Amino acid sequence: MHICKSGNVLFTNSKGGHCINQHPGQGTQQQKKRGNMQAKFAVVGHPNKGKSSIVSTLSHNDQISISSRSGTTEKAEAYLVKTTTSAYALIDTPGFQRPTKVLQWLQQHAANASERAAVVAQFVADDTCQRQFPDEVALLKPIIDGAAILYVVDGSRPYGAEYEAEMEILRWTGQPSMALVNPIESEDCVDEWKSALAQFFKTVRVFNPFDADFDKQVELLQTFSFLNPDWQPSLSQVIEDLRQSRQRQQQESVQILVRLLLDVCSYQYCQKVLTHQQAKASEALLHKHFSNWVAQREKEAISELLSVFAHTTTSFSLDQIDTPPDLFDVDQWFAWGLNKKQLVSAATLAGAMGGAAVDMAVAGHSFMLGAIGGGLLGAGSAWFGSGKLLDLKVKGLPMGGFQACVGPIKNRNFPYVVIGRYVYLYRQIARLNHADRRALNVNADDFQTAVDNLEKNAQKTLHKACDKLIKQKRIDELDEVLSALLTVD
Template sequence: MVPEFAIIGHPNEGKSSVLSTLAEDDSVRVSPTPGETRECRVFPVVIDGREVLRFTDTPGFQNPGRVLSELKRLSGIASDPFVTFRSASAGDPELHDDRELLGPVVRGAGIIYVVDGSRPLRNVDRAEMEILRISARPRLAIINSKQADERHLEAWKNEFRQHFNSFRIFNAHRATYAERILLLEALQAIDQDWQQPLAEVIAAFRRDWASRNQRCTEIIADLLAAALSLRLEGKLAAGDDEEPCRQRLFADYQRQLAQLENGAHRQIQTLFKHNIFRSQLPPHSLLHEEIFSARSWQLLGLTRRQVVLVGGLGGAAIGAGIDVAALGHGLGLFTLFGTLAGGAGAFFGGKNLSSRARFLGQPLGGESLQIGPAKSLDLLFVLLNRALLFYRHTINWAHGRREGATPEGVVLWAGENFTHHWSAGKIRTCRDFFLLASGGKGDEESEERQQLQTMLADTLTEISTSEGPHRQ
């Protein structure tokens, strides 16, 4: 039988949000209006086409005091006071929600009790906990603090020690993959009967996560292959001014790179089951910057040390170490494009450009300007770091969190470089893939691509098992 857990609690404490995050299901209805959920709804967790676990969302308690006294009264006379209570209260609209939420308890579901730990404990909470305690179902309490206020935490914990098998702090808006696994492990411990099935669920979760990461390395490698090989050409007619043509070409190039990147990021979002709501990037995220902004290159490109490493790798010479100052100054990228194309550290390929640089007059006609394939390894690092930033943002965006919600207590962190510490071996793997990809062969099965993906898989594992952003 598939283990079932009912998410129970007072209205508006974050039950549905917790469920949405735990089940990675952003179709769960979350609402600021208390008491909107009137019926239970089952959310199966399906892995590899098989339901491994189900969570049931329930309406909030409306009359816990009354329900408790009814149950106590029935406990002497009914064989199962919960069943009797439910049938006896069937005609009473006032008890509708209370009756409904006890449905899964009666059919044997485990209980996950959710409270907002940022508010003080009240008598109604005690009545709710007492009801759950006398149900004798295995139960775990979750403290989902909607505000940063921690003054009441100790009181809640003390209360939970008396009424529950276990409790955990789990935040519906901030919980990470690692914290979801920890919660499942805690559920495993509350009842011996669930140990085995939940161990399988946890193993399935881990396998599923690893296969998503694997798929994500393909998405990133595909993006890099397409971006690094991107090549555009602009024809110059006799008498054409070269500058506008360059500008157009470069604008096109930027636009197409951005499209490729955007497509890859959307795939990552879908892979991690963000189907309905789009996560919001923190206001200062580097991902708001254009791919070719000086800040992107400064923070996400190769470090000086790595540029030296690239030089020492041997083999084909490769452009590395873009002059970031050139990206930022007034003349911007066109200068870089024009200058570098003819210069020693050629950034973009420039058919005819080096000769043209010497002839800066009117074009003779029938010539073409070319941009791409990429000539600088930095582009790989900028795109890779941006993809990793996006990955980290996506996996840490809890499904229960909705657009516009204020992320209390969440310290959203500035863009970071995931590759600054990479050593020569990893840089070489990137370099080898770069050579392949810029030669138009990055999407083919190859040793180089395989190595890149294996390395990326480790990086993704590291990112997903490291502490969440709010812990930093």
């Protein structure tokens, strides 16, 4: 366990938390000044209201413990949210356990309002209070040390007077504060909460750490920056950095797909054999090796994708994308790649069909499908590749014996299937908040709609690129056309 001291607050860091001040007392005056400019927020509230979930989503850290069991967070833990050029800290805290008793103690020790903040500091430093009220001491310490307050409540449960002691204690600290209503199961009690919270907090926002998309998270950070004017420059920089890194994530995701496509569309597996007969006998094994390799390569790409978005512990299992549908289950392909109508359109747009077929394509899709669709798309069709995915090729070797090879896949829909599966997972992963540890659900998706929604020119470029992929030709424009498919919302 990593322990660091920040002022008189002890932060323990066992689960990927970061220290705010790594070398207390060693910084220059300027560093100290800058340190004060760094925004810090203590996330506080009742147990089980989503405090750790909020810290997890905002810090993009899926290693923070989140649990329906109350009391999972036992100590205050500081997480430094570091961006390219800036940073801010979120401090996860244990929930209030005995707020009424704590408020009584404070009231007994303060003669008037001017003493309140000092009395909270006295409470935090008091040995007996540390033993009697360890949770309240842990959650108030960072606030006394300068953190702003983010008070979290559950908007699906009714408001009750029992929360008033908590809010009163927080008010006594005199620190900047705002309330966050987390509608865990529903929005049923959000309005009730808003009215009550308005009595204690100038700023109240609804924020769901499981569902809040990137824009909502940025909006919340903007609100944070109003809590303390000193923090505005560094938080604006955080927001700018986050926007840029979001774009970088998209570009990296495109590059992962480009490499995947080039690899799986050019892959060939060969084995030396002694006779033609032996080649024939080893065909099934060659197919198996080929499919395993391609499936493994796809898994690698998805792992890379997860790591681009900093998902390390998602319960999503890569095996799920094999069944159903299997990458090589051609019957499922029209759901995952392009449908038949789109394939015909792809062929036309890519200029890949010659002569009569092109003339008929100009007459319109439905006519074309009716007239030649069956023949063109059926097994054994020359344009779409044979019904069989992999043909066995056997050639003689100069030194004697033969080489039996399978691949590359010639089927026209194959690159679309690879792109379709990847785009589907990308959209889920790019949207997945770090608090949300539920498994990704894997079903056929709207890849076909995404292709239809591309501009005509982009569609043409995509189809041309896929045509080249299958023909093992050089492609220059793949990145550009794939980025249009890899957008979220």
